[in-house]
Amino acid sequence: MTAELRDERVRSVSRLSRLLSRPELGAAAGTVLVFVFFAITAGNTGLFSAKGIINFLEVSAQLGILAAPVALLMIAGEFDLSVGSMIGFAGILIAIPSVFWGWPIWLSLLFCFAVCGGIGALNGLAVVRTGLPSFIVTLGSLFMLRGLTLGLTRGISGRTQVSGVHELALNDPLNSLFSGQVFSGPIAWLSDIGLIGKRADGLPSISGIPVSIVWWIVLTLACTWLLTRSRFGNWIFAAGGEANAARNLGVPVARTKITLFVMTAMAAALFAAIQVLVTGSADTLRGTQKEFEAIIAVVIGGTLLTGGYGSAIGAMFGALIFGVVQMGIFYTGIDTDWFKLFMGAMMVIAVLFNSYVRNRAMRSR
Amino acid sequence: MAEPYVELRSVSKYFGSVVALKDVSFDVCPGEVHCLLGDNGAGKSTLIKTLSGVYTPDEGEIRVQGKPARFASPADTRNSGIATVYQDLALVPLMSVARNFFLGREPMRKFGPIRQFDTEFANRTAYDELAAMGIQLRDPEQPVGTLSGGERQCLAIARALYFGAKVLILDEPTSALGVHQASVVLKLIVQSKARGIGVIFISHNVHHAYVVGDRFTLLKRGKSTGTYAKSEIDRDQLLNLMAGGKELVDLEQELTKAARSSPA
Numbered sequence: 263m264t265a266e267l268r269d270e271r272v273r274s275v276s277r278l279s280r281l282l283s284r285p286e287l288g289a290a291a292g293t294v295l296v297f298v299f300f301a302i303t304a305g306n307t308g309l310f311s312a313k314g315i316i317n318f319l320e321v322s323a324q325l326g327i328l329a330a331p332v333a334l335l336m337i338a339g340e341f342d343l344s345v346g347s348m349i350g351f352a353g354i355l356i357a358i359p360s361v362f363w364g365w366p367i368w369l370s371l372l373f374c375f376a377v378c379g380g381i382g383a384l385n386g387l388a389v390v391r392t393g394l395p396s397f398i399v400t401l402g403s404l405f406m407l408r409g410l411t412l413g414l415t416r417g418i419s420g421r422t423q424v425s426g427v428h429e430l431a432l433n434d435p436l437n438s439l440f441s442g443q444v445f446s447g448p449i450a451w452l453s454d455i456g457l458i459g460k461r462a463d464g465l466p467s468i469s470g471i472p473v474s475i476v477w478w479i480v481l482t483l484a485c486t487w488l489l490t491r492s493r494f495g496n497w498i499f500a501a502g503g504e505a506n507a508a509r510n511l512g513v514p515v516a517r518t519k520i521t522l523f524v525m526t527a528m529a530a531a532l533f534a535a536i537q538v539l540v541t542g543s544a545d546t547l548r549g550t551q552k553e554f555e556a557i558i559a560v561v562i563g564g565t566l567l568t569g570g571y572g573s574a575i576g577a578m579f580g581a582l583i584f585g586v587v588q589m590g591i592f593y594t595g596i597d598t599d600w601f602k603l604f605m606g607a608m609m610v611i612a613v614l615f616n617s618y619v620r621n622r623a624m625r626s627r
Numbered sequence: 628m629a630e631p632y633v634e635l636r637s638v639s640k641y642f643g644s645v646v647a648l649k650d651v652s653f654d655v656c657p658g659e660v661h662c663l664l665g666d667n668g669a670g671k672s673t674l675i676k677t678l679s680g681v682y683t684p685d686e687g688e689i690r691v692q693g694k695p696a697r698f699a700s701p702a703d704t705r706n707s708g709i710a711t712v713y714q715d716l717a718l719v720p721l722m723s724v725a726r727n728f729f730l731g732r733e734p735m736r737k738f739g740p741i742r743q744f745d746t747e748f749a750n751r752t753a754y755d756e757l758a759a760m761g762i763q764l765r766d767p768e769q770p771v772g773t774l775s776g777g778e779r780q781c782l783a784i785a786r787a788l789y790f791g792a793k794v795l796i797l798d799e800p801t802s803a804l805g806v807h808q809a810s811v812v813l814k815l816i817v818q819s820k821a822r823g824i825g826v827i828f829i830s831h832n833v834h835h836a837y838v839v840g841d842r843f844t845l846l847k848r849g850k851s852t853g854t855y856a857k858s859e860i861d862r863d864q865l866l867n868l869m870a871g872g873k874e875l876v877d878l879e880q881e882l883t884k885a886a887r888s889s890p891a
Contacts, residue, residue, distance in 0.1 A: 487743075490744075491744050492742075492743055492744060493733040493744060495744070496722075496726055496729075496744060499726070500719050500722065500730055500731075503719035503722055504717075504718070504719040504720065506715070506717075507715065507716070507718055507730075508719065510701075510713075510717040511717050511732075512702060512731040513730065513731045570719065570721040570722075620721075
């Protein structure tokens with residue numbers, strides 16, 4: 263009798279309704295939609311050639327590196343608006359010691375990660391200790407860091423740009439971790455069997471996969487594992503869902519949040535390390551508005567602004583949409599002025615869709 | 628009667644000039660439901676918080692299994708087998724039943740050097756523990772927000788019992804519930820009692836308390852008006868003892884008088 267009852271009730275949860283309550287669903291659907299749209303409008307412009315794919319993936323990867331930890335932080339119920347300025351600051355932290363003080367690149371990189379991690383911890387401490395909204399606290403850091411970056415750079419170098427990192431990084435042991443390409447062998451082979459086109463001079467149209475794309479995928483997988491399979495992940499959801507309940511059950515909510523602020527700051531440092539080593543220079547204005555782009559990617563990815571619900575995979579789709587749209591608009595020849603309109607609208611639609619999905623998830627099934 | 632698991636002896640608690648509790652004695656034995664009744668402001672909350680280690684008493688002592696005890700923190704109290712289920716239930720609505728069940732005490736499984744949340748164990752245990760209490764989950768991964776109020780209360784109780792509670796302090800577990808849901812929770816209280824758990828049932832609903840209670844203690848303005856075994860008192864006497872019982876009778880008489888004197 264009981265067994266029958268149980269079976270019947272289990273069956274009543276259809277695969278579909280379970281799928282419909284996944285946070286990534288909207289972003290996955292959005293990604294398909296965007297791909298279809300550009301396949302039709304930009305199908306023969308080279309957007310989906312090997313070169314074009316690498317181009318938009320690189321854009322997505324940079325944003326995605328930020329978006330994955332930002333998603334975790336937002337699920338824990340906090341914002342980090344300082345990541346944009348942190349990118350500019352981190353770039354300077356790598357370039358100035360190397361170019362002006364003669365530090366080896368690897369040391370500057372370690373220095374940069376340590377300082378950024380420390381500032382992230384300060385952000386977290388300030389939020390947790392004061393109980394102020396992280397929106398305000400990190401808005402303060404956003405401005406302070408940008409000001410600090412400008413002041414320091416101009417004070418030390420007399421300019422707002424520091425170049426010449428390329429030459430110094432050439433033989434550095436950590437250089438290939440952040441710049442350059444991987445899988446050149448398989449790419450050449452794919453080209454030989456005709457899956458990837460060749461240039462006029464006979465070389466493959468792409469020479470490898472930029473290392474930033476690997477970082478993006480690895481970080482997304484790591485964050486997903488953390489969120490869904492680790493104890494820490496349980497605490498992230500609880501901290502954002504009902505911090506008081508979590509605290510009563512012995513979850514270290516403050517420590518969880520501070521750790522996440524350190525992670526977002528380190529992600530900004532990673533973003534900067536890749537940018538500085540790829541371009542060979544640092545600029546005080548780098549990373550401007552990246553904090554909002556990351557939030558847009560995360561929200562498109564199905565994470566609730568109020569915390570407690572979301573996914574890192576969703577943030578990856580959000581970043582992918584961002585990259586495809588940005589490059590797609592460029593390839594189709596639409597005036598790029600329209601890009602921001604498109605992304606803003608996309609986010610608003612995503613928020614509406616997400617609240618629908620959440621209500622669905624919360625409804626008795 | 629068995630020896631009390633936890634006992635308050637002549638406990639007083641003051642907040643500045645306010646006397647929150649004065650010379651209150653209270654105890655609960657294994658396999659017993661002791662109801663704590665009283666109006667708002669009677670000192671029920673202070674008593675619960677003293678029992679659960681949030682407050683330390685200014686006078687009197689707490690004994691656990693006959694030995695004097697000092698609770699340094701709520702976690703300390705929990706470790707000595709006394710679990711409090713507050714009205715907010717300490718549940719996270721957007722998280723799954725299984726994840727809530729193990730929140731803060733996650734079961735881990737090893738994969739070589741990696742330790743990860745044992746989803747399968749968590750799901751199975753949460754499902755089985757709730758099934759043992761008569762709650763058939765559709766899916767242990769459904770969010771707690773999809774459960775009814777009674778089911779949530781049961782989840783919080785099942786969780787406390789699973790993690791070794793010998794005494795359950797239930798703060799108004801039926802007050803926000805409809806008739807059917809309340810009866811589910813009352814059934815669970817009786818079941819816990821049958822398992823040898825001591826239950827402290829805080830309520831201002833005499834009807835709910837009388838159904839499941841073995842003993843009744845009334846608090847009035849910070850003082851205990853006495854503890855009665857079920858055999859010593861019936862429901863109406865209990866109702867009259869409760870603040871409001873006499874007032875209601877007076878009000879009733881007044882209204883009848885008024886109705887009689889006014890011409891229809």
